Amino acid sequence: MSATVEETTELAPRLPADNLRRAVRIGICGLGTVGSGTVNVMARNGEEIAARCGRPVEIVQVGARRDNAACDTSKLNVTREIFDVADNPDVDILVELIGGTTVARELVLAAINNGKHIVTANKALIAEHGNELFAAAAEKGVTIAYEAAVAGGIPIIKSLREGLVGNRIQWLAGIINGTGNYILTEMRDKGRSFAEALAQAQELGYAEADPTFDVEGIDAAHKLVIMASLAFAMPLAFDKVYTEGISGVSSEDIRYADELGYRIKHLGIARRTEHGVELRVHPTLIPQRRLIANVNGVMNAVLVNGDAVGPTLYYGAGAGAEATASAVIADIVDVARTLEAKPDQRVPAAGVAEGSQAGPQVLPMDEVVTSYYLRISAHDKPGVMSQVAKICSDQGISIEALIQHEPAEGEALVPVVILTSRAKEARLREAVAQIEALDTVEGEVVRIRVETLG
Amino acid sequence: MSATVEETTELAPRLPADNLRRAVRIGICGLGTVGSGTVNVMARNGEEIAARCGRPVEIVQVGARRDNAACDTSKLNVTREIFDVADNPDVDILVELIGGTTVARELVLAAINNGKHIVTANKALIAEHGNELFAAAAEKGVTIAYEAAVAGGIPIIKSLREGLVGNRIQWLAGIINGTGNYILTEMRDKGRSFAEALAQAQELGYAEADPTFDVEGIDAAHKLVIMASLAFAMPLAFDKVYTEGISGVSSEDIRYADELGYRIKHLGIARRTEHGVELRVHPTLIPQRRLIANVNGVMNAVLVNGDAVGPTLYYGAGAGAEATASAVIADIVDVARTLEAKPDQRVPAAGVAEGSQAGPQVLPMDEVVTSYYLRISAHDKPGVMSQVAKICSDQGISIEALIQHEPAEGEALVPVVILTSRAKEARLREAVAQIEALDTVEGEVVRIRVETLG
Ligand SMILES: NC(=O)c1ccc[n+]([C@@H]2O[C@H](COP(=O)([O-])OP(=O)(O)OC[C@H]3O[C@@H](n4cnc5c(N)ncnc54)[C@H](OP(=O)(O)O)[C@@H]3O)[C@@H](O)[C@H]2O)c1
Numbered sequence: 001m002s003a004t005v006e007e008t009t010e011l012a013p014r015l016p017a018d019n020l021r022r023a024v025r026i027g028i029c030g031l032g033t034v035g036s037g038t039v040n041v042m043a044r045n046g047e048e049i050a051a052r053c054g055r056p057v058e059i060v061q062v063g064a065r066r067d068n069a070a071c072d073t074s075k076l077n078v079t080r081e082i083f084d085v086a087d088n089p090d091v092d093i094l095v096e097l098i099g100g101t102t103v104a105r106e107l108v109l110a111a112i113n114n115g116k117h118i119v120t121a122n123k124a125l126i127a128e129h130g131n132e133l134f135a136a137a138a139e140k141g142v143t144i145a146y147e148a149a150v151a152g153g154i155p156i157i158k159s160l161r162e163g164l165v166g167n168r169i170q171w172l173a174g175i176i177n178g179t180g181n182y183i184l185t186e187m188r189d190k191g192r193s194f195a196e197a198l199a200q201a202q203e204l205g206y207a208e209a210d211p212t213f214d215v216e217g218i219d220a221a222h223k224l225v226i227m228a229s230l231a232f233a234m235p236l237a238f239d240k241v242y243t244e245g246i247s248g249v250s251s252e253d254i255r256y257a258d259e260l261g262y263r264i265k266h267l268g269i270a271r272r273t274e275h276g277v278e279l280r281v282h283p284t285l286i287p288q289r290r291l292i293a294n295v296n297g298v299m300n301a302v303l304v305n306g307d308a309v310g311p312t313l314y315y316g317a318g319a320g321a322e323a324t325a326s327a328v329i330a331d332i333v334d335v336a337r338t339l340e341a342k343p344d345q346r347v348p349a350a351g352v353a354e355g356s357q358a359g360p361q362v363l364p365m366d367e368v369v370t371s372y373y374l375r376i377s378a379h380d381k382p383g384v385m386s387q388v389a390k391i392c393s394d395q396g397i398s399i400e401a402l403i404q405h406e407p408a409e410g411e412a413l414v415p416v417v418i419l420t421s422r423a424k425e426a427r428l429r430e431a432v433a434q435i436e437a438l439d440t441v442e443g444e445v446v447r448i449r450v451e452t453l454g
Numbered sequence: 455m456s457a458t459v460e461e462t463t464e465l466a467p468r469l470p471a472d473n474l475r476r477a478v479r480i481g482i483c484g485l486g487t488v489g490s491g492t493v494n495v496m497a498r499n500g501e502e503i504a505a506r507c508g509r510p511v512e513i514v515q516v517g518a519r520r521d522n523a524a525c526d527t528s529k530l531n532v533t534r535e536i537f538d539v540a541d542n543p544d545v546d547i548l549v550e551l552i553g554g555t556t557v558a559r560e561l562v563l564a565a566i567n568n569g570k571h572i573v574t575a576n577k578a579l580i581a582e583h584g585n586e587l588f589a590a591a592a593e594k595g596v597t598i599a600y601e602a603a604v605a606g607g608i609p610i611i612k613s614l615r616e617g618l619v620g621n622r623i624q625w626l627a628g629i630i631n632g633t634g635n636y637i638l639t640e641m642r643d644k645g646r647s648f649a650e651a652l653a654q655a656q657e658l659g660y661a662e663a664d665p666t667f668d669v670e671g672i673d674a675a676h677k678l679v680i681m682a683s684l685a686f687a688m689p690l691a692f693d694k695v696y697t698e699g700i701s702g703v704s705s706e707d708i709r710y711a712d713e714l715g716y717r718i719k720h721l722g723i724a725r726r727t728e729h730g731v732e733l734r735v736h737p738t739l740i741p742q743r744r745l746i747a748n749v750n751g752v753m754n755a756v757l758v759n760g761d762a763v764g765p766t767l768y769y770g771a772g773a774g775a776e777a778t779a780s781a782v783i784a785d786i787v788d789v790a791r792t793l794e795a796k797p798d799q800r801v802p803a804a805g806v807a808e809g810s811q812a813g814p815q816v817l818p819m820d821e822v823v824t825s826y827y828l829r830i831s832a833h834d835k836p837g838v839m840s841q842v843a844k845i846c847s848d849q850g851i852s853i854e855a856l857i858q859h860e861p862a863e864g865e866a867l868v869p870v871v872i873l874t875s876r877a878k879e880a881r882l883r884e885a886v887a888q889i890e891a892l893d894t895v896e897g898e899v900v901r902i903r904v905e906t907l908g
Pocket residue numbers: 029030031032033034035064065066082097098099100103121122123124148149152318319320321324
């Protein structure tokens with residue numbers, strides 16, 4: 001500690017030879033993208049990690065149905081039966097990296113039952129079964145850590161649960177699905193259609209063959225509900241999230257948004273209101289000047305607004321073998337450090353002490369108040385605009401901005417783009433239904449919510 | 455834990471009535487901006503903080519020479535003698551918010567000696583006396599927490615020390631002085647001169663009457679050295695930081711930078727190289743497309759590049775009563791949670807376990823390799839450019855971009871702006887000396903370093 005800068009030229013820290021703490025022993029289940037990334041980073045940075053952790057971190061077992069050429073397990077103890085790891089008395093921490101919600105749930109419960117701590121990257125598991133798993137862990141005096149489950153390598157769980165602990169969080173909004181953000185970025189930068197951009201994402205390995213989870217917002221909803229539970233100290237409420245995907249976003253809307261000074265991003269938004277917590281995932285227009293509007297490609301970012309700190313933003317890679325491993329290892333070190341501590345000396349999995357959770361209502365979507373972007377295909381006849389304005393005004397909605405270009409040569413339909421004032425969803429929905437029923441309007445009205453995030 | 459969302463409508467979490475952990479007892483010294491902010495936020499969010507902490511947090515004493523109208527201390531135990539707090543046997547954690555490095559050092563040492571943990575927002579104290587204080591604390595088995603010392607409410611210390619613990623940090627670069635960033639932003643957005651923008655900052659209370667600490671980069675150097683010590687697990691080396699302020703930046707340079715696709719920011723940069731660690735604070739051209747180039751006004755941001763996670767960015771308010779209180783409270787909760795834990799179960803103050811620090815050399819500035827922006831005032835004569843190009847090329851420096859506009863009406867001098875290739879500082883300095891010695895060149899060459907941060 002008192003060494004001066006000149007004394008050594010060592011570039012990496014190293015545990016002293018007389019270190020007395022025994023190694024923490026981890027067992028990794030699943031050797032896919034994240035599992036192999038974790039093995040590789042632990043091997044490469046093992047000495048430094050031990051010095052930071054204050055004790056060596058040892059992989060005592062790996063459970064994998066087959067080898068993965070991406071990492072070298074020749075010196076590791078590999079079992080083909082993942083439940084062996086949950087039963088291995090030498091394992092202190094089981095690292096669950098198999099994904100899914102059925103076998104993973106059983107595996108985690110088995111390990112908890114055997115008194116093991118859990119580190120997981122599995123957002124689906126936490127979002128859908130977290131309440132049950134946290135209760136089981138609390139009962140056994142062990143912890144469940146899940147930094148890697150949200151926004152990959154960005155330490156957002158730690159920031160929400162520890163770094164911002166002095167705040168009442170008012171709202172948070174995140175770009176928390178890299179695939180979706182990649183697609184929207186490609187659509188804007190290269191004028192591609194949704195289908196083209198998706199195909200491109202699949203080619204590059206950013207999107208799965210079945211892209212539903214990413215593109216329809218389910219993955220983002222998993223992550224949102226985890227962040228909201230920490231921000232508002234409430235139970236995980238995955239089934240209460242309103243979820244809308246990006247497959248309906250057109251490059252035309254992206255262009256109009258640009259013209260109005262906005263970008264379209266797929267956001268997960270959680271907000272505390274007097275009547276309950278908003279939980280929603282949907283495409284959103286946000287002002288171009290906001291930092292988060294400029295988060296592009298596969299990158300993730302979460303904007304968190306606390307009553308003391310104001311807005312803070314966390315940005316980084318939301319996926320990838322080593323970025324996710326970074327979060328897994330941070331969790332391992334946290335657990336390792338307090339392995340012998342009393343349960344109440346650890347940061348609680350749910351962010352608040354046992355029995356302290358609040359239970360705010362989730363606000364029904366009809367009650368949510370936002371502004372809207374509307375794109376109407378209207379016949380080029382006088383009177384359309386006054387009809388639309390009348391319908392809106394009857395619902396207490398005013399028109400804040402409007403774009404109406406000349407109709408294209410030979411086109412009977414002209415796109416009318418409107419930004420509305422803030423109004424309840426129910427009002428908006430009613431107005432849109434009435435607009436769609438007009439003789440002068442063709443087909444469905446395109447609607448995308450607008451947030452200023454100010 | 456197993457409550458469902460409907461069961462209660464409570465909006466704030468609350469410790470259960472049967473909570474068994476005694477309150478953690480804090481003593482706050484200094485009731486200025488941050489001290490009063492801390493008292494206010496603790497009063498407002500006390501219940502939620504207790505629920506997250508797992509125990510009540512109680513202010514048992516405040517040491518303040520006088521009252522501060524910004525906060526209500528009528529229900530608090532106030533002493534006019536701050537050393538009372540260090541001697542108070544009821545105090546578990548002394549929160550040092552007086553600033554400065556003399557009395558603050560004595561106060562902190564006295565408290566450590568009495569077995570108290572320390573929370574401080576004092577970057578000067580940590581940067582200049584941290585090595586000594588950490589050693590004293592380790593000896594007594596107590597800890598020193600200093601999240602608020604860097605970038606106000608942004609949890610950057612926690613992110614570096616815990617969130618990114620799996621990484622070898624390769625470099626970090628931060629906008630870590632809000633006053634300086636405000637001034638540069640005003641200069642760019644409104645075309646103001648440095649002096650005008652500084653006066654404006656002073657009027658708004660963003661800059662002190664004596665702005666030296668902010669404007670000349672000393673404050674940023676304090677913060678940089680703290681982040682570098684954590685990132686590279688090295689002792690604090692404040693006297694080794696190369697520091698250059700922003701008083702030499704002109705709005706002309708900001709305009710040329712814009713033209714070249716860059717923004718000028720005052721950055722603190724720390725980078726691991728084969729031959730040592732770079733530690734430097736100076737105005738820097740960075741590509742406009744980088745997120746951090748778009749961090750404006752008084753906001754702070756730190757970009758951290760880890761070998762596993764890649765680039766991550768942390769953004770928020772770097773100062774202000776409540777933003778800084780947010781960080782102070784996060785530290786209090788961390789310490790409170792592990793108050794009864796063994797010292798090695800806490801995150802070590804220096805980021806690595808006792809005795810594990812590396813001691814990399816700090817790279818002498820002459821050895822640092824960067825690109826440069828140069829602005830030369832040349833007589834409008836043929837041959838100047840070929841002379842400049844020859845000098846550069848003799849030093850192994852090539853010219854990557856060049857702007858040379860027509861001379862203004864009646865002007866004999868024409869500004870020549872150059873972006874150079876990457877080269878050692880020593881080479882660059884030599885080239886500039888030779889350019890300045892040319893008959894065809896007038897006055898000093900303006901030089902600003904360039905970083906791609908890619
Ligand atoms: N990939 C990312 O960037 C990323 C980022 C954040 C979080 N995550 C999360 O991390 C977890 C792992 O993701 P991944 O991308 O690493 O997945 P992956 O590449 O598909 O790897 C999953 C691994 O688990 C094994 N596995 C799956 N089901 C199993 C079962 N029932 N029994 C035994 N082994 C089983 C697979 O074995 P086989 O090869 O034999 O099928 C494979 O080794 C998921 O929860 C995911 O949501 C991933």
